[in-house]
Amino acid sequence: MNKKLIIIILWFLAGCAFYPAKGTDIAAPFGKDRPSFESTYHYSLGVLHILDDNLDEAINEYEKALSFDPHSPYLITELISLYVEKGEIQKAIILCKKTLYDNPGNINTRLLLGGLYLNTKDYNNAISEYTKVIKLDPRNTISYLYLGTIYAEKRNYEKAYQAFNNLISISPDHLMGNYYLAKMLTEMKRYEEAEQRFKKTLVIKPTFEPALIDLGLLYLERGKHDQAVNEFLILLKSNPNDHRARYLLASTFEEMKEHNKAIEEFKLIPADSELYGYAQINIGTILKKENMIDEAIEVMKMAIHNNKKIPGLYAYLSSLYEENKNLLSAEEILREGLLVSPQSIDLHYSLGVLYEKTNRFRESINEMELVLKIDPDNAEALNFIGYTLAEKGIRLDEAEKMIKKALYLKPGNGYMIDSLGWVYFRQSRTDLAIKYLKEALDITPNDATIAEHLGDAYTKAGRVNEAIETYKRALKLNPNNNNLQKKIEVLTKEKRP
Secondary structure: OOHHHHHHHHHHHHHHOOOOOOOOOOOOOOOOOOOOHHHHHHHHHHHHHHHOOOHHHHHHHHHHHHHHOOOOHHHHHHHHHHHHHHOOHHHHHHHHHHHHHHOOOOHHHHHHHHHHHHHOOOHHHHHHHHHHHHHHOOOOHHHHHHHHHHHHHOOOHHHHHHHHHHHHHHOOOOHHHHHHHHHHHHHOOOHHHHHHHHHHHHHHOOOOHHHHHHHHHHHHHOOOHHHHHHHHHHHHHHOOOOHHHHHHHHHHHHHOOOHHHHHHHHHOOOOOOOOHHHHHHHHHHHHHHOOOHHHHHHHHHHHHHHOOOOHHHHHHHHHHHHHOOOHHHHHHHHHHHHHHOOOOHHHHHHHHHHHHHOOOHHHHHHHHHHHHHHOOOOHHHHHHHHHHHHHHOOOHHHHHHHHHHHHHHOOOOHHHHHHHHHHHHHOOOHHHHHHHHHHHHHHOOOOHHHHHHHHHHHHHOOOHHHHHHHHHHHHHHOOOOHHHHHHHHHHHHHHOO
Protein backbone atom coordinates (compact mmCIF):
# COMPACT_ATOMS: atom_id res chain seq x y z
CA MET A 1 0.00 0.00 0.00
CA ASN A 2 1.19 3.53 -0.76
CA LYS A 3 2.79 5.15 2.33
CA LYS A 4 0.95 8.45 1.82
CA LEU A 5 -2.35 6.57 1.80
CA ILE A 6 -1.40 4.74 5.03
CA ILE A 7 -0.58 8.10 6.68
CA ILE A 8 -3.96 9.50 5.62
CA ILE A 9 -5.77 6.43 7.02
CA LEU A 10 -3.88 6.59 10.33
CA TRP A 11 -4.45 10.31 10.55
CA PHE A 12 -8.15 9.82 9.89
CA LEU A 13 -8.47 6.99 12.44
CA ALA A 14 -6.65 8.99 15.11
CA GLY A 15 -9.01 11.88 14.55
CA CYS A 16 -12.06 9.60 14.58
CA ALA A 17 -11.08 8.35 18.01
CA PHE A 18 -12.29 11.67 19.37
CA TYR A 19 -15.72 11.28 17.78
CA PRO A 20 -16.77 7.76 18.81
CA ALA A 21 -19.97 6.27 17.49
CA LYS A 22 -23.03 6.60 19.69
CA GLY A 23 -23.01 4.06 22.49
CA THR A 24 -19.27 3.33 22.24
CA ASP A 25 -16.39 4.32 24.51
CA ILE A 26 -13.11 4.38 22.59
CA ALA A 27 -9.99 5.70 24.33
CA ALA A 28 -7.96 8.06 22.19
CA PRO A 29 -4.21 7.71 21.86
CA PHE A 30 -3.74 11.34 22.89
CA GLY A 31 -4.88 13.65 25.67
CA LYS A 32 -8.43 14.31 26.78
CA ASP A 33 -8.74 17.26 24.41
CA ARG A 34 -8.88 16.83 20.69
CA PRO A 35 -5.31 16.71 19.33
CA SER A 36 -4.05 18.99 16.63
CA PHE A 37 -3.68 17.71 13.11
CA GLU A 38 0.08 18.21 13.50
CA SER A 39 0.15 15.86 16.49
CA THR A 40 -1.81 13.09 14.76
CA TYR A 41 0.25 13.53 11.59
CA HIS A 42 3.60 13.05 13.38
CA TYR A 43 2.15 10.22 15.45
CA SER A 44 1.10 8.48 12.21
CA LEU A 45 4.56 8.93 10.72
CA GLY A 46 6.05 7.46 13.89
CA VAL A 47 3.85 4.36 13.58
CA LEU A 48 5.08 3.86 10.01
CA HIS A 49 8.70 4.13 11.09
CA ILE A 50 8.06 1.53 13.80
CA LEU A 51 6.63 -0.78 11.12
CA ASP A 52 9.88 -0.23 9.19
CA ASP A 53 11.96 -0.96 12.35
CA ASN A 54 13.37 2.57 12.20
CA LEU A 55 13.36 3.49 15.89
CA ASP A 56 15.38 6.69 15.50
CA GLU A 57 12.88 8.24 13.10
CA ALA A 58 9.93 6.89 15.10
CA ILE A 59 11.28 8.59 18.23
CA ASN A 60 11.82 11.80 16.28
CA GLU A 61 8.20 11.81 15.04
CA TYR A 62 6.75 10.91 18.47
CA GLU A 63 8.75 13.73 20.04
CA LYS A 64 7.25 16.12 17.48
CA ALA A 65 3.75 14.75 18.17
CA LEU A 66 4.27 15.22 21.91
CA SER A 67 5.37 18.82 21.40
CA PHE A 68 1.88 19.52 19.98
CA ASP A 69 0.08 17.47 22.66
CA PRO A 70 2.44 17.51 25.69
CA HIS A 71 -0.06 16.01 28.18
CA SER A 72 -1.02 12.91 26.20
CA PRO A 73 -0.51 9.90 28.52
CA TYR A 74 -0.55 7.56 25.53
CA LEU A 75 2.16 9.43 23.62
CA ILE A 76 4.27 9.75 26.76
CA THR A 77 4.04 6.01 27.46
CA GLU A 78 4.75 5.11 23.84
CA LEU A 79 7.73 7.45 23.65
CA ILE A 80 9.15 6.13 26.91
CA SER A 81 8.80 2.57 25.56
CA LEU A 82 10.74 3.56 22.44
CA TYR A 83 13.46 5.20 24.52
CA VAL A 84 13.80 2.01 26.57
CA GLU A 85 13.88 -0.19 23.46
CA LYS A 86 16.60 2.05 22.01
CA GLY A 87 18.54 1.90 25.29
CA GLU A 88 18.11 5.62 25.98
CA ILE A 89 17.08 5.10 29.61
CA GLN A 90 18.07 8.58 30.77
CA LYS A 91 15.78 10.19 28.20
CA ALA A 92 12.95 7.97 29.44
CA ILE A 93 13.67 9.03 33.03
CA ILE A 94 13.71 12.73 32.09
CA LEU A 95 10.36 12.40 30.32
CA CYS A 96 8.85 10.64 33.34
CA LYS A 97 10.11 13.38 35.65
CA LYS A 98 8.73 16.08 33.37
CA THR A 99 5.34 14.36 33.32
CA LEU A 100 5.31 14.00 37.11
CA TYR A 101 6.21 17.66 37.54
CA ASP A 102 2.95 18.53 35.79
CA ASN A 103 0.98 15.71 37.41
CA PRO A 104 2.66 14.41 40.62
CA GLY A 105 -0.28 12.14 41.41
CA ASN A 106 0.10 10.04 38.24
CA ILE A 107 0.61 6.57 39.73
CA ASN A 108 1.29 4.80 36.44
CA THR A 109 4.09 7.20 35.55
CA ARG A 110 5.61 6.81 39.03
CA LEU A 111 5.54 3.03 38.64
CA LEU A 112 7.16 3.42 35.24
CA LEU A 113 9.86 5.70 36.67
CA GLY A 114 10.47 3.28 39.53
CA GLY A 115 10.93 0.49 36.98
CA LEU A 116 13.43 2.58 35.02
CA TYR A 117 15.45 3.26 38.16
CA LEU A 118 15.29 -0.44 38.98
CA ASN A 119 16.54 -1.25 35.48
CA THR A 120 19.61 0.96 36.04
CA LYS A 121 20.13 -0.45 39.58
CA ASP A 122 19.47 3.01 41.05
CA TYR A 123 17.83 1.38 44.03
CA ASN A 124 17.52 4.45 46.24
CA ASN A 125 15.52 6.41 43.66
CA ALA A 126 13.45 3.31 42.84
CA ILE A 127 12.60 2.94 46.53
CA SER A 128 11.64 6.63 46.65
CA GLU A 129 9.21 6.27 43.72
CA TYR A 130 7.58 3.09 44.99
CA THR A 131 7.20 4.65 48.45
CA LYS A 132 5.46 7.66 46.90
CA VAL A 133 3.10 5.32 45.04
CA ILE A 134 2.18 3.62 48.32
CA LYS A 135 1.41 7.01 49.88
CA LEU A 136 -0.92 7.73 46.95
CA ASP A 137 -2.35 4.19 46.97
CA PRO A 138 -1.65 2.20 50.18
CA ARG A 139 -2.98 -0.99 48.56
CA ASN A 140 -0.72 -0.88 45.51
CA THR A 141 0.65 -4.44 45.46
CA ILE A 142 3.15 -3.79 42.66
CA SER A 143 5.04 -1.25 44.76
CA TYR A 144 5.21 -3.56 47.77
CA LEU A 145 6.50 -6.38 45.55
CA TYR A 146 9.30 -4.30 44.04
CA LEU A 147 10.20 -2.70 47.37
CA GLY A 148 10.53 -6.18 48.86
CA THR A 149 12.76 -7.41 46.03
CA ILE A 150 14.97 -4.30 46.20
CA TYR A 151 15.42 -4.50 49.97
CA ALA A 152 16.15 -8.24 49.68
CA GLU A 153 18.78 -7.50 47.00
CA LYS A 154 20.34 -4.94 49.36
CA ARG A 155 20.28 -7.54 52.18
CA ASN A 156 17.96 -5.29 54.21
CA TYR A 157 15.86 -8.27 55.19
CA GLU A 158 13.86 -6.48 57.88
CA LYS A 159 12.40 -3.96 55.42
CA ALA A 160 12.02 -6.61 52.71
CA TYR A 161 10.09 -8.83 55.12
CA GLN A 162 7.84 -5.91 56.05
CA ALA A 163 7.15 -5.07 52.38
CA PHE A 164 6.31 -8.67 51.46
CA ASN A 165 4.11 -9.07 54.54
CA ASN A 166 2.23 -5.86 53.67
CA LEU A 167 1.69 -7.21 50.17
CA ILE A 168 0.39 -10.57 51.43
CA SER A 169 -1.88 -8.91 53.99
CA ILE A 170 -3.52 -7.02 51.10
CA SER A 171 -3.50 -10.01 48.74
CA PRO A 172 -2.94 -13.32 50.61
CA ASP A 173 -2.88 -15.35 47.40
CA HIS A 174 -0.43 -13.11 45.56
CA LEU A 175 1.74 -15.66 43.75
CA MET A 176 4.96 -13.65 43.38
CA GLY A 177 4.66 -12.08 46.83
CA ASN A 178 4.58 -15.51 48.47
CA TYR A 179 7.31 -16.82 46.19
CA TYR A 180 9.77 -13.97 46.74
CA LEU A 181 9.15 -14.05 50.48
CA ALA A 182 10.01 -17.77 50.43
CA LYS A 183 13.23 -17.08 48.50
CA MET A 184 14.22 -14.36 50.94
CA LEU A 185 13.56 -16.62 53.93
CA THR A 186 15.82 -19.20 52.28
CA GLU A 187 18.61 -16.61 52.00
CA MET A 188 18.07 -15.78 55.69
CA LYS A 189 18.45 -19.54 56.43
CA ARG A 190 14.98 -19.58 57.99
CA TYR A 191 14.40 -22.86 56.27
CA GLU A 192 11.22 -24.04 58.03
CA GLU A 193 9.41 -20.79 57.25
CA ALA A 194 10.75 -20.81 53.69
CA GLU A 195 9.47 -24.36 53.17
CA GLN A 196 6.00 -23.40 54.38
CA ARG A 197 5.91 -20.31 52.18
CA PHE A 198 7.00 -22.32 49.11
CA LYS A 199 4.20 -24.79 49.89
CA LYS A 200 1.74 -21.88 50.13
CA THR A 201 2.95 -20.69 46.71
CA LEU A 202 2.31 -24.15 45.30
CA VAL A 203 -1.18 -24.19 46.77
CA ILE A 204 -1.86 -21.01 44.79
CA LYS A 205 -0.37 -22.51 41.61
CA PRO A 206 0.60 -26.22 41.92
CA THR A 207 2.57 -26.25 38.65
CA PHE A 208 4.58 -23.07 39.34
CA GLU A 209 8.01 -24.21 38.12
CA PRO A 210 10.26 -21.73 40.03
CA ALA A 211 8.69 -22.71 43.38
CA LEU A 212 8.94 -26.44 42.64
CA ILE A 213 12.60 -26.00 41.64
CA ASP A 214 13.48 -23.83 44.65
CA LEU A 215 11.67 -26.08 47.10
CA GLY A 216 13.56 -29.04 45.67
CA LEU A 217 16.84 -27.13 46.01
CA LEU A 218 15.91 -26.24 49.60
CA TYR A 219 15.39 -29.92 50.39
CA LEU A 220 18.65 -30.74 48.60
CA GLU A 221 20.60 -28.15 50.60
CA ARG A 222 19.20 -29.54 53.84
CA GLY A 223 20.03 -33.12 52.90
CA LYS A 224 16.37 -34.12 52.45
CA HIS A 225 17.11 -35.99 49.27
CA ASP A 226 13.91 -38.03 49.06
CA GLN A 227 11.78 -34.90 49.32
CA ALA A 228 13.94 -33.13 46.74
CA VAL A 229 13.47 -36.07 44.36
CA ASN A 230 9.72 -35.88 44.92
CA GLU A 231 9.55 -32.16 43.98
CA PHE A 232 11.57 -32.66 40.80
CA LEU A 233 9.45 -35.67 39.82
CA ILE A 234 6.25 -33.62 40.28
CA LEU A 235 7.65 -31.01 37.92
CA LEU A 236 8.73 -33.61 35.36
CA LYS A 237 5.33 -35.27 35.47
CA SER A 238 3.67 -32.06 34.31
CA ASN A 239 6.53 -31.14 31.96
CA PRO A 240 8.77 -34.05 30.90
CA ASN A 241 10.85 -31.69 28.74
CA ASP A 242 11.93 -29.53 31.67
CA HIS A 243 15.68 -30.13 31.33
CA ARG A 244 16.59 -28.11 34.40
CA ALA A 245 14.33 -30.22 36.62
CA ARG A 246 15.78 -33.38 35.11
CA TYR A 247 19.33 -32.14 35.63
CA LEU A 248 18.57 -31.37 39.29
CA LEU A 249 16.90 -34.77 39.73
CA ALA A 250 20.00 -36.47 38.29
CA SER A 251 22.26 -34.35 40.52
CA THR A 252 20.21 -35.36 43.57
CA PHE A 253 20.62 -39.04 42.68
CA GLU A 254 24.37 -38.38 42.28
CA GLU A 255 24.52 -36.89 45.79
CA MET A 256 22.62 -39.91 47.07
CA LYS A 257 25.34 -42.03 45.38
CA GLU A 258 22.68 -43.73 43.27
CA HIS A 259 24.97 -43.43 40.28
CA ASN A 260 23.03 -45.62 37.84
CA LYS A 261 19.86 -43.56 38.33
CA ALA A 262 21.86 -40.35 38.02
CA ILE A 263 23.42 -41.48 34.73
CA GLU A 264 20.01 -42.55 33.37
CA GLU A 265 18.56 -39.09 34.07
CA PHE A 266 21.59 -37.21 32.72
CA LYS A 267 21.34 -39.26 29.51
CA LEU A 268 17.76 -38.03 28.98
CA ILE A 269 18.93 -34.44 28.53
CA PRO A 270 19.07 -33.92 24.74
CA ALA A 271 22.04 -32.62 22.79
CA ASP A 272 20.34 -29.32 21.93
CA SER A 273 19.72 -28.44 25.59
CA GLU A 274 21.89 -25.77 27.21
CA LEU A 275 22.45 -28.28 30.02
CA TYR A 276 23.69 -31.06 27.71
CA GLY A 277 27.38 -30.32 28.23
CA TYR A 278 27.02 -30.20 32.02
CA ALA A 279 25.04 -33.45 32.01
CA GLN A 280 27.65 -35.28 29.93
CA ILE A 281 30.50 -33.99 32.10
CA ASN A 282 28.60 -35.19 35.17
CA ILE A 283 28.36 -38.66 33.61
CA GLY A 284 32.09 -38.55 32.93
CA THR A 285 32.78 -37.47 36.52
CA ILE A 286 30.72 -40.36 37.93
CA LEU A 287 32.55 -42.87 35.74
CA LYS A 288 35.90 -41.33 36.68
CA LYS A 289 35.06 -41.70 40.41
CA GLU A 290 34.42 -45.38 39.73
CA ASN A 291 37.83 -45.66 38.00
CA MET A 292 36.16 -46.18 34.62
CA ILE A 293 38.33 -43.64 32.75
CA ASP A 294 38.15 -45.42 29.39
CA GLU A 295 34.34 -45.50 29.57
CA ALA A 296 34.29 -41.81 30.53
CA ILE A 297 36.45 -41.02 27.50
CA GLU A 298 34.03 -42.84 25.19
CA VAL A 299 31.08 -40.96 26.68
CA MET A 300 32.78 -37.61 26.07
CA LYS A 301 33.76 -38.54 22.52
CA MET A 302 30.13 -39.42 21.76
CA ALA A 303 28.97 -36.20 23.45
CA ILE A 304 31.22 -34.15 21.15
CA HIS A 305 29.92 -36.10 18.17
CA ASN A 306 26.37 -35.14 19.19
CA ASN A 307 27.16 -31.47 19.84
CA LYS A 308 30.44 -30.07 18.57
CA LYS A 309 29.80 -26.52 19.80
CA ILE A 310 30.37 -26.96 23.56
CA PRO A 311 33.96 -25.99 24.51
CA GLY A 312 33.67 -27.57 27.95
CA LEU A 313 33.30 -31.04 26.43
CA TYR A 314 36.68 -30.75 24.67
CA ALA A 315 38.35 -29.40 27.82
CA TYR A 316 36.96 -32.21 29.98
CA LEU A 317 37.89 -34.90 27.46
CA SER A 318 41.40 -33.45 27.36
CA SER A 319 41.63 -33.73 31.15
CA LEU A 320 40.57 -37.40 30.93
CA TYR A 321 43.26 -38.11 28.32
CA GLU A 322 45.77 -36.41 30.60
CA GLU A 323 44.58 -38.59 33.48
CA ASN A 324 45.31 -41.56 31.25
CA LYS A 325 48.82 -40.20 30.54
CA ASN A 326 47.88 -39.66 26.89
CA LEU A 327 49.18 -36.11 26.51
CA LEU A 328 49.22 -36.23 22.71
CA SER A 329 45.46 -36.93 22.54
CA ALA A 330 44.88 -34.33 25.28
CA GLU A 331 46.53 -31.70 23.10
CA GLU A 332 44.84 -32.85 19.89
CA ILE A 333 41.33 -32.63 21.33
CA LEU A 334 41.97 -29.10 22.62
CA ARG A 335 43.16 -28.06 19.15
CA GLU A 336 40.08 -29.68 17.63
CA GLY A 337 37.88 -27.70 20.01
CA LEU A 338 39.61 -24.45 19.10
CA LEU A 339 38.84 -25.04 15.43
CA VAL A 340 35.15 -24.99 16.39
CA SER A 341 35.37 -22.34 19.14
CA PRO A 342 38.47 -20.20 18.44
CA GLN A 343 37.42 -17.59 21.03
CA SER A 344 37.03 -20.09 23.88
CA ILE A 345 38.98 -18.84 26.88
CA ASP A 346 38.73 -22.23 28.61
CA LEU A 347 40.28 -24.07 25.67
CA HIS A 348 43.13 -21.59 25.20
CA TYR A 349 43.82 -21.63 28.95
CA SER A 350 43.75 -25.45 29.11
CA LEU A 351 46.11 -25.67 26.15
CA GLY A 352 48.45 -23.15 27.78
CA VAL A 353 48.54 -25.22 30.98
CA LEU A 354 49.19 -28.39 28.98
CA TYR A 355 52.09 -26.72 27.15
CA GLU A 356 53.54 -25.68 30.52
CA LYS A 357 53.29 -29.27 31.79
CA THR A 358 55.17 -30.48 28.71
CA ASN A 359 57.89 -27.83 29.15
CA ARG A 360 56.92 -25.73 26.14
CA PHE A 361 57.39 -22.36 27.78
CA ARG A 362 56.97 -20.11 24.74
CA GLU A 363 53.82 -21.91 23.54
CA SER A 364 52.21 -21.75 26.99
CA ILE A 365 52.79 -17.98 27.20
CA ASN A 366 51.41 -17.55 23.68
CA GLU A 367 48.16 -19.28 24.63
CA MET A 368 47.74 -17.15 27.75
CA GLU A 369 48.38 -14.02 25.70
CA LEU A 370 45.59 -15.15 23.37
CA VAL A 371 43.34 -15.44 26.45
CA LEU A 372 44.21 -11.85 27.35
CA LYS A 373 43.42 -10.66 23.83
CA ILE A 374 39.94 -12.11 24.27
CA ASP A 375 39.61 -10.99 27.90
CA PRO A 376 42.23 -8.43 29.04
CA ASP A 377 40.97 -8.76 32.62
CA ASN A 378 41.36 -12.51 32.91
CA ALA A 379 43.03 -12.75 36.32
CA GLU A 380 44.04 -16.40 35.93
CA ALA A 381 45.91 -15.77 32.66
CA LEU A 382 47.61 -12.68 34.10
CA ASN A 383 48.74 -14.69 37.12
CA PHE A 384 49.85 -17.64 34.97
CA ILE A 385 52.09 -15.48 32.78
CA GLY A 386 53.46 -13.55 35.76
CA TYR A 387 54.28 -16.68 37.73
CA THR A 388 55.79 -18.43 34.71
CA LEU A 389 58.07 -15.44 34.05
CA ALA A 390 59.08 -15.45 37.73
CA GLU A 391 59.88 -19.17 37.56
CA LYS A 392 62.14 -18.46 34.57
CA GLY A 393 63.62 -15.43 36.34
CA ILE A 394 62.95 -13.16 33.35
CA ARG A 395 60.95 -9.94 32.71
CA LEU A 396 60.36 -9.68 36.44
CA ASP A 397 59.04 -6.10 36.37
CA GLU A 398 56.44 -7.13 33.79
CA ALA A 399 55.58 -10.20 35.88
CA GLU A 400 55.08 -8.01 38.98
CA LYS A 401 52.68 -5.69 37.13
CA MET A 402 50.64 -8.55 35.73
CA ILE A 403 50.27 -10.30 39.08
CA LYS A 404 49.34 -7.04 40.82
CA LYS A 405 46.62 -6.53 38.23
CA ALA A 406 45.41 -10.09 38.81
CA LEU A 407 45.23 -9.39 42.55
CA TYR A 408 43.36 -6.16 41.90
CA LEU A 409 40.80 -8.20 39.98
CA LYS A 410 40.71 -11.01 42.55
CA PRO A 411 41.90 -9.62 45.90
CA GLY A 412 42.76 -12.11 48.62
CA ASN A 413 43.53 -14.99 46.27
CA GLY A 414 46.18 -17.11 48.02
CA TYR A 415 47.74 -18.47 44.84
CA MET A 416 48.10 -15.02 43.30
CA ILE A 417 49.60 -13.64 46.50
CA ASP A 418 52.08 -16.54 46.37
CA SER A 419 52.94 -15.53 42.78
CA LEU A 420 53.66 -11.97 43.88
CA GLY A 421 55.80 -13.22 46.75
CA TRP A 422 57.69 -15.43 44.33
CA VAL A 423 58.39 -12.48 42.04
CA TYR A 424 59.81 -10.57 45.02
CA PHE A 425 61.91 -13.63 45.87
CA ARG A 426 63.34 -13.65 42.34
CA GLN A 427 63.99 -9.90 42.60
CA SER A 428 65.94 -10.56 45.87
CA ARG A 429 63.45 -8.41 47.79
CA THR A 430 63.47 -11.08 50.45
CA ASP A 431 61.59 -9.28 53.24
CA LEU A 432 58.71 -8.50 50.90
CA ALA A 433 58.79 -12.08 49.61
CA ILE A 434 58.46 -13.47 53.14
CA LYS A 435 55.62 -11.08 53.94
CA TYR A 436 53.53 -12.11 50.94
CA LEU A 437 54.40 -15.80 51.05
CA LYS A 438 53.37 -15.97 54.72
CA GLU A 439 50.07 -14.31 53.82
CA ALA A 440 49.55 -16.75 50.95
CA LEU A 441 50.20 -19.74 53.22
CA ASP A 442 47.78 -18.38 55.84
CA ILE A 443 45.07 -18.17 53.17
CA THR A 444 45.96 -21.50 51.51
CA PRO A 445 47.47 -23.58 54.35
CA ASN A 446 47.37 -26.95 52.57
CA ASP A 447 49.44 -26.07 49.51
CA ALA A 448 52.88 -27.69 49.53
CA THR A 449 54.31 -25.42 46.82
CA ILE A 450 53.47 -22.24 48.72
CA ALA A 451 55.04 -23.70 51.87
CA GLU A 452 58.18 -24.61 49.92
CA HIS A 453 58.36 -21.08 48.48
CA LEU A 454 58.22 -19.63 51.98
CA GLY A 455 60.93 -22.06 53.09
CA ASP A 456 63.11 -20.87 50.21
CA ALA A 457 62.58 -17.24 51.24
CA TYR A 458 63.50 -18.01 54.86
CA THR A 459 66.62 -19.82 53.58
CA LYS A 460 67.61 -16.81 51.48
CA ALA A 461 67.12 -14.56 54.52
CA GLY A 462 69.34 -16.83 56.66
CA ARG A 463 66.42 -17.77 58.93
CA VAL A 464 67.42 -21.44 59.03
CA ASN A 465 65.16 -22.72 61.83
CA GLU A 466 62.06 -21.21 60.27
CA ALA A 467 63.11 -22.55 56.87
CA ILE A 468 63.50 -26.11 58.22
CA GLU A 469 60.11 -26.01 59.98
CA THR A 470 58.40 -24.67 56.86
CA TYR A 471 60.03 -27.30 54.64
CA LYS A 472 58.87 -30.00 57.07
CA ARG A 473 55.34 -28.60 56.82
CA ALA A 474 55.59 -28.76 53.01
CA LEU A 475 56.91 -32.33 53.19
CA LYS A 476 53.89 -33.43 55.24
CA LEU A 477 51.67 -32.01 52.52
CA ASN A 478 53.74 -33.67 49.76
CA PRO A 479 55.61 -36.67 51.21
CA ASN A 480 56.94 -37.78 47.81
CA ASN A 481 58.92 -34.60 47.18
CA ASN A 482 62.53 -35.75 47.46
CA ASN A 483 63.81 -32.25 46.80
CA LEU A 484 62.21 -31.03 50.03
CA GLN A 485 63.90 -33.80 51.99
CA LYS A 486 67.29 -32.77 50.53
CA LYS A 487 66.72 -29.12 51.46
CA ILE A 488 65.93 -30.12 55.05
CA GLU A 489 69.06 -32.32 55.24
CA VAL A 490 71.32 -29.56 53.85
CA LEU A 491 70.02 -26.95 56.31
CA THR A 492 70.19 -29.39 59.23
CA LYS A 493 73.88 -30.04 58.46
CA GLU A 494 74.54 -26.29 58.32
CA LYS A 495 73.11 -25.94 61.82
CA ARG A 496 75.54 -28.45 63.33
CA PRO A 497 78.57 -26.96 65.08
